[in-house]
Amino acid sequence: MTEKTVLNATHRALGARMVDFGGWDMPINYGSQIEEHHAVRRDAGMFDVSHMTVVDLHGARTREFLRHLLANNIDKLKAHGKALYSCMLDERGGVIDDLIAYYLGEEFFRLVVNAATRAKDLAWIERQAKAFDVQVKERPEFAMIAVQGPHARGKVLGLLHEVDRPRIEKLGKFAAAAAQGPHGMPLFVARTGYTGEDGFEIIVPAEHAVALWEALAAAGVKPAGLGARDTLRLEAGMNLYGQDMDESVSPWEANLGWTIALDAGRDFIGRAALEAQKAAGVPRVMVGLVLDEKGVLRHGQKVLTANGEGEILSGSFAPTLDKAVAFARIPAGEPGAIRVDIRGREVPVRLVKYPFVRDGKPCEGI
Amino acid sequence: MSEIPGDLKFLKSHEWARAEDDGLVRVGISDHAQGQLGDLVYVELPEVGSAVKAGAGAAVVESVKAASDIYSPVSGEVVAVNELLNDKPETINEDAFGEGWIFLVRPSDRAELDELLDANDYEELVENEDH
Numbered sequence: 034m035t036e037k038t039v040l041n042a043t044h045r046a047l048g049a050r051m052v053d054f055g056g057w058d059m060p061i062n063y064g065s066q067i068e069e070h071h072a073v074r075r076d077a078g079m080f081d082v083s084h085m086t087v088v089d090l091h092g093a094r095t096r097e098f099l100r101h102l103l104a105n106n107i108d109k110l111k112a113h114g115k116a117l118y119s120c121m122l123d124e125r126g127g128v129i130d131d132l133i134a135y136y137l138g139e140e141f142f143r144l145v146v147n148a149a150t151r152a153k154d155l156a157w158i159e160r161q162a163k164a165f166d167v168q169v170k171e172r173p174e175f176a177m178i179a180v181q182g183p184h185a186r187g188k189v190l191g192l193l194h195e196v197d198r199p200r201i202e203k204l205g206k207f208a209a210a211a212a213q214g215p216h217g218m219p220l221f222v223a224r225t226g227y228t229g230e231d232g233f234e235i236i237v238p239a240e241h242a243v244a245l246w247e248a249l250a251a252a253g254v255k256p257a258g259l260g261a262r263d264t265l266r267l268e269a270g271m272n273l274y275g276q277d278m279d280e281s282v283s284p285w286e287a288n289l290g291w292t293i294a295l296d297a298g299r300d301f302i303g304r305a306a307l308e309a310q311k312a313a314g315v316p317r318v319m320v321g322l323v324l325d326e327k328g329v330l331r332h333g334q335k336v337l338t339a340n341g342e343g344e345i346l347s348g349s350f351a352p353t354l355d356k357a358v359a360f361a362r363i364p365a366g367e368p369g370a371i372r373v374d375i376r377g378r379e380v381p382v383r384l385v386k387y388p389f390v391r392d393g394k395p396c397e398g399i
Numbered sequence: 400m401s402e403i404p405g406d407l408k409f410l411k412s413h414e415w416a417r418a419e420d421d422g423l424v425r426v427g428i429s430d431h432a433q434g435q436l437g438d439l440v441y442v443e444l445p446e447v448g449s450a451v452k453a454g455a456g457a458a459v460v461e462s463v464k465a466a467s468d469i470y471s472p473v474s475g476e477v478v479a480v481n482e483l484l485n486d487k488p489e490t491i492n493e494d495a496f497g498e499g500w501i502f503l504v505r506p507s508d509r510a511e512l513d514e515l516l517d518a519n520d521y522e523e524l525v526e527n528e529d530h
Contacts (some may be wrong), residue, residue, distance in 0.1 A: 050437070065492075066463050067438040260437065260463060327441055327485070329461045350440040350463050376459070376466075 035127040038083035039176050043246055047256055054259055057151030058086040062258040069152060069257035070264050070352040073228055074393045076109065077182035078257035079249050084148035086170040087236060088158065095142050099134060101301055102158065110136035116207045119292055121146075121157070121283050123301030127280035128287065129148035130154050131272065133225060135209055145177075147274050161302070176242035180254055181232035181265075183393060188207060188252040189222070189233050192245075206231075214241070216249040227262060227268025229390055268351050269364060270321070272387030277319070277346045278359055283310055286362060288319040297325060300336035319346070321387035322359045328375055330359035330382070337379060339369030348370055353377060353390045354399060360387075403429070405523055406498055408515035409471065410454070411524060415496065416472035418512060424473050424504045428460065430495040431525045436462040439488040444480040451477055453511045459503050460491065469501060473511045479503040499524055 034060045044051065049060035060081065062069060072078045090098070093100045099107040105119035115136050130150045146154045159169045173209055179270065192200050194213035201212050209223035218241035222264050223234045237330040239243050254338045263273070272278055278287035285293075285307065293307060322345075324330050330348030343363030359382075365370070372379040389399045407415040413432035417425045433439065443459040451457040452470035458469040480502045483490055491499035506512070515526065 050434075061464070062437060065438055067440075245474060327465065328443075329441055331466065350461070352463070 036084070039242045040081045040083060040246055042244055044081065044256075047334070048382060049256075049258060051163070052259075055084065057148055059084060060258040063256050063261045066258060066260035066264070067352045069261035071134070071256065072255040072388075073182045073230055073257055073261060073265055074353055075085075075233070077180060077185040077188050077254045078258070078261065078357055079246070079254045080181070080257050080262050081176075081246075082177040082179050082234070083176035083239070085177055086146045086148060086151045086153065086154065086177050088144040089172055089179070090144065090167050090168035090172045091140060091170065092165065093140055093169050094165040095140055096204070098167045099142060100299055101165070104159055104294070104301055104303060104307070104330075105132065105292045106296055106299065107134060107142075108296075109294070110134070112208075112334070113137065114209045116209060116223060118207075120289055121154070122301070123280060124303060125280075126283045126303040126306030127311065128274070128278045128282060128284060128289075129157055129280060131274055131278075131289075133223075135223070141398045148153040149275060155340075174239055175236050176239045176241065177234060177236050178245060178249070179228075179232065179234045179262075180225055180249060181226045181228040181230045182231060183228065185232035185254070186224075188249065189235070190255050191252055192248050193220075193222075204265070205361070214245055216241075216244065218223055218245065220245075227269075227271055228265035229388060230265070230393065241278075250323075259372050261349075264349050264352055267349055267360070268353055268388065268390035271359070273347055282362075283307060283315070285310060285315040286317045286319060288360075315364050316386075317359065318365050319341070319360055319362050320368075321381045321385045321389065322348075322361050322371065323385050323389070324359075324380065324382050325371070326380060328357060328380060330357040330373060330375075335374040336361045336363055336382075337372045337374065338363050340364035340366045345373065351389060353393070354395055358389050358399070402467075403518045404514075405518045407496065407518055407521075408492075408512055409518070409521035409524075410470055410472050410515060412470050413509050414470055414472050416512065416515060417505075418509075422505070422509075423478060424475070424506050424512070425500050426457075426472060426502050426504060427500040428469060428491065428495060429525075430519070433492050433495045433499070434468060436460065437464050438462055442488045442491070442501065444484065447479045447480055448457055449477050451475060451502075451504060452499065453508075453514075460488070460501075470520040471502075472515055473504055473506045474508055475504040475506040477502050478505050
């Protein structure tokens with residue numbers, strides 16, 4: 034049974050092309066994916082991300098629990114409202130999911146996890162939480178709208194109660210706070226995103242989501258589908274769970290080493306396996322590729338290197354760059370001249386450091 | 400969606416064929432197909448002079464989303480390709496039945512045209528697909 038977000042009828046009324054995404058009936062575009070992509074890079078766009086799962090954790094030992102559950106260190110969160118990106122690993126060091134954790138009180142943290150992994154995430158979190166006496170509560174009564182782009186914050190601020198505006202305007206990156214939206218609706222506003230642009234991700238009670246969406250549209254924010262969201266996050270160098278990593282991959286092999294905190298004495302799930310893999314040598318690395326010729330890099334294409342074969346993970350035409358880029362996982366070591374097999378043709382590609390795009394502009398060397 | 404021109408014949412896989420006055424057959428994809436594919440970003444055209452076979456892959460169109468094979472509705476020799484698509488693949492999105500044509504074939508067996516769907520049959524096929 035396909036699930037629908039509370040904004041489903043709104044998307045259909047806008048003429049969206051709907052697709053199944055992890056069991057959810059979601060808009061892939063509202064006409065042109067490329068125009069929606071550019072709207073976010075140049076102005077402001079909004080995405081319905083209500084399919085994502087909000088999980089609240091309560092209990093005196095919640096922080097201690099998250100020290101154990103997450104590969105990044107929850108103790109980096111020192112101020113209320115601050116957010117942390119982390120992997121949740123299994124004992125073998127494989128990635129169960131990537132998520133954002135918010136520090137909302139000494140006995141209250143919020144996790145936002147992926148939609149397609151909801152059931153296994155909840156089962157895993159609940160199992161691990163028992164020993165810490167932490168209460169795990171899913172919050173399906175919330176919808177979520179991501180508003181992204183260079184003018185996104187300004188347009189959202191204009192809709193907030195004036196008492197809240199200065200405080201939300203000053204909200205730092207990767208921080209969240211409560212605020213009142215149109216008609217006094219209660220919002221949880223986080224300065225986070227998945228596009229490489231500034232903006233907010235807003236959690237709103239489902240019954241107010243349509244009114245918030247319409248107020249944002251009236252403020253000039255363009256609806257954007259999951260298609261644009263995918264090309265935006267790829268250009269910004271952000272991983273997609275299930276495509277760029279899963280349980281068969283360690284964070285070292287998914288370019289997520291920066292999220293692993295090997296601080297002394299913290300016994301998080303998967304740590305022993307990660308340390309063993311690092312000591313033995315990580316066999317595969319994730320790299321960025323650019324195709325300067327015509328054509329498109331796609332998930333599953335074979336990558337040929339001096340050390341053997343690899344595979345394209347996320348690959349797409351990148352609208353900001355007007356050419357194709359990709360993440361690939363290839364054998365570790367000097368790869369030599371890299372080629373990609375596109376329908377039987379070996380096409381040369383360039384290995385680059387990513388992100389490919391930052392603040393609306395191509396990065397140097399792309 | 401734009402109206403389906405009555406002089407076109409179709410494959411079930413959404414390619415159209417138009418028999419021109421000079422006996423050549425022009426090939427493209429339907430407006431419905433471009434809508435399904437989304438923004439096109441690259442077209443791999445066949446080589447002029449190459450042989451194509453009815454129902455076999457002759458070109459590839461790539462949207463942001465996916466790559467799709469384009470099957471030739473008739474067998475024969477490719478005598479021209481739409482070079483405009485090299486720089487402006489989005490022409491297919493804008494005018495699938497006109498400026499967005501893909502290649503032109505000198506057919507070896509014009510009887511193959513009779514095996515294709517006519518505009519009405521194709522319209523029915525698309526309507527059923529949408530439901």
